[in-house]
Amino acid sequence: MKFIRIAGLYIFIGSVLLFIATLFMGNYTLSQTSIEKTFDGKDAKVTETFIAVAKENGVLDKTYNDQFSFINDVKGLFDKHNEKITQAVAEEKGITSTQTKKIINDATQGGSVSYTKDVLEKNLAEAEVTSLDKATNWMYSPKKTYDSAEAFQKDLKTKISEINKNKAKDFLLYDNKYARFNITERAATGIIADNKALFLFLTFGLGIIGSLMFIISRLFLKPIPGIKNNGIYLNNATNRGWVGIVVFGFLVSFYVLLYFHPYIISNWTNILDPVKSIFIENGSASQWFLYGILYTVSMTVMGIRMFIKYRHNQYQVVRTASVLFFQIIFAFLLVEILPLFDLPGVDLKNAWPLDYNFLTDWNVKNYLDSGHLGKFMFFWGFILSIVVVPLLVYIYGKRWYCSWVCGCGGLAETLGDPYRQLSDKRLIAWKIERWLLYPILIFAIVMTVVVGYNTYNIVVTPELANDHTFLGINAYAINEWYGFFIGSIFAGVIGTGFYPLLGNRTWCRFGCPLAAYMGLIQRFKSxxxxxxxxxxxxxxxxxxxxxxxxxxxxxxxxxxxxxxxxxxxxxxxxxxxxxxxxxxxxxxxxxxxxxxxxxxxxxxxxxxxxxxxxxxxx
Ligand code: SF4
Ligand code: SF4
Structure with missing residues (x-):
């Protein structure tokens, strides 16, 4: 049994090392096929223009050995694509460069600038006159005077470019982390792209087998039930020793790459394409699918460890089964399956304010555009946060959510169990806890009010949804700030990445606004x-x-x-x-x-x- 345990450990470590090594394997080629796959669903004009731009810049069919040099060359193509397609759209249905020249000529005759609506009517069709009049009537003479023809030209060209860009907006591409990830993932060629199933087995498969060999063998090595935490402060993995620091480094790096540079880990999502294909034919895994799989697999494997470790304790066994049920069914399977029926792929147990995007316009529209069931799911979100959460906290305490249902709590209670003794017990930690947790709850409430007001305007009174601000706060900006600092940095990078250093409930204790909300009820009325x-x-x-x-x-x-x-x-x-x-x-x-x-x-x-x-x- 000892041999099986040690062999399991080596198999697990080998699979993790191979998993990391896959990031440096294979090549990247921006071919016509990979571009077509990337922009599948967009207008054919987009694909054609991007292929042309890639060709003009010598990137089409060029092979790169790593994702960094690939993206270095590809990222510049987005702007060039936008320029080219805007020009093409302008020629077709916008204000052309020839028309622009004529307007400038007519408005600058005699050395001075005389720009009027008549000049527009002379050179443009009715629709173009209307749009340019709306954008530039403040420039008309004599209301506005220009010292030089150059200053006038600059203003006019800027406005015409804005109008043309607006006409081409459905064909524009944006250089952001999602676009980079999509194009890199589809451009992958070579050993990983050709052997996805094999690498799936060698990384995820062997990782699961190895860790189960390590965990289950303990059942036979220490057959008497009971919690055995002996030597926990002497073990490098659980006492902030070097193993803990290595795990910390891996977790933090993973979260940083996942949230901010997903294109770097596109090989990991490629490996999971065969699993994604179970849900969608020839499916392509996204970084969130990768996260969902890693999360669920880690919880399941470490959940088995919990069953063994606490097998004499009914409360722990049932509680662990409960968090696994909610993770596998609600947080993973339903999120994948619901979109197959044209329903929003949301985690139905994720309650506001933990679900900080609940009232964003895109989320609400997603619900409302999904028929009666979609509307019911939206209604359920309110009922969950306003009625179910407080009622169950009153009856059972916040444990019903934090320790029985929640995904963050579930990961903390399974993957994080070896680190629970690292939580800080000092008075200062308690003070920091209160000074962080409740202000974050207030931040979440303010953000939700601003975002909710904006969404209400967009959905119900679109004519009022012009500047997207409420109480002087921009709805998109505050949502983005909250998402970056609280949703990504605190909940992900610190909340989970710091398990081996700060313990397993750093997020739940110091950052989760839902825990703060439930905690207040538990403290005073439960x-x-x-x-x-x-x-x-x-x-x-x-x-x-x-x-x-x-x-x-x-x-x-x-x-x-x-x-x-x-x-x-x-x-x-x-x-x-x-x-x-x-x-x-x-x-x-x-x-x-x-x-x-x-x-x-x-x-x-x-x-x-x-x-x-x-x-x-x-
Ligand atoms: S200190 Fe805590 S664990 Fe020890 S006997 Fe008292 S209540 Fe039990
Ligand atoms: S959070 Fe602490 S006090 Fe509460 S049940 Fe868990 S170990 Fe006990």
Missing amino acids: KFRITTNGGQCISCGNCSTYCEQGIDVRAYAQKGQNIVRASCVGCGVCSAVCPRGVLKLENGNDDGATRHEVPEVILGNDMDLFEMLEESKK
Whole structure:
């Protein structure tokens, strides 16, 4: 068994190294076929123009050895494509360069500038007159005077270029991270692109097999059930040692590449094309599909580890099964399957404000354009956040979501379980927690109000949706800032990347606005509490050590006081690791003050020794 365990470890490490190495394998060629695949669904004019631009710039059919030099040459093509297609559209249905010259000639005769609507009517058709009149009537003489013909020409050409660009807007391409990713992924050639299924097995397949060999063999090596955290502070992987730092480096790099430079990891998505093809014929995996698969696989494999480690504890077994169910069915499968029925591919358990895009215009339109079921899903989003979440927190505490349903909580409780002891228990950490968590909740509320107002205007009163601002805040800007700092940096890069250094609930404890919202209800109006049989406590400190939320559980146990804390996610591990059965997660009566009461005397020690001595003398 020991051999199987060690072999499993080596197989897992080998598969991870190969997974990383695939980023440096294969070639990239921008062929006609790859361009057609990239812009599939767009007008044929777009593909034709891009092929022509790639040819003119010597990039078409040129082979690159890595994605960096490939994208370095390709990124400039987007602007050139836009210039070319704008010119072509202008010739066809815009204001041509010849017409522009004629207008300038007529308006600058005699050395001075005399620009009037008559000049436009003389040179343009009625539709063009209307659009140019609207854009340039402020330039008409004598309202506006120009010192030089050059200044006039500059203003006019800028406005004509804007009009032409607007006419060509359906054919324009934008150089952003998604465009770079799409074009790089389709341009991949060579060993990875030709052997996707093989690499799928060698990376994901062997990774799963290796880790399961490592995990399941422990069942036979340590056959007696019980939590064995022996040596956890002496292990380099779990005590912020070098293994932990390597894992931290890998996780942070992964999130940075995923969120900000996905084109670099296009080979990883290529490897997953055979899996994507299960859902869509000849499907091409996106970076979010890669993330979904990695997330679900990690949770499932580490969930099996949880089943083995906590197999004597019914609460932990059922809780782990629950988070796996919600991840696999709701967060992964339904998100893939719903779009096949023309429904929005959304995670139906993702509640606002964790789902910070809920009220964005594109999301709301997506719901409303998807028939009755789409509208119902939109309605469900409101019901979930406004009714279901508070009601269930009142009855069961926030554990019903954080430890039983949520994807972030699910990953923390499975992949993050080896790191739960690293949570900071100091007072300063508690202060930082409150100063971060609640302002983020306020930020989320303000952002939602601004974005919601903008969406309402766009959907219901489009004539009012001109500047997209409310209370002086631009809806798109605030949504982008929130997405960047909270959604990507905090929830992803720090929240998960820092597991091996800060513990597994950094995001849930310091950043999640939904946890803040539920925490307030749990603290002031809920039936949930952890009761303590203080007289039995031996002050070993196991509970505080393994509390992932950094709560000093022992301090409560020593006083025999109920644990009623906004931050408690009800994971139940404090109770599971207690050798004396002191702690119990309960849903009792919401009896107000008594829920928070601090007993004067520790339960079980309710005796006066001097009094007893006197008694015995009698
Ligand atoms: S107090 Fe116990 S149940 Fe609550 S978060 Fe900490 S370990 Fe989990
Ligand atoms: S683990 Fe149990 S016995 Fe140890 S300090 Fe906590 S409540 Fe007391």
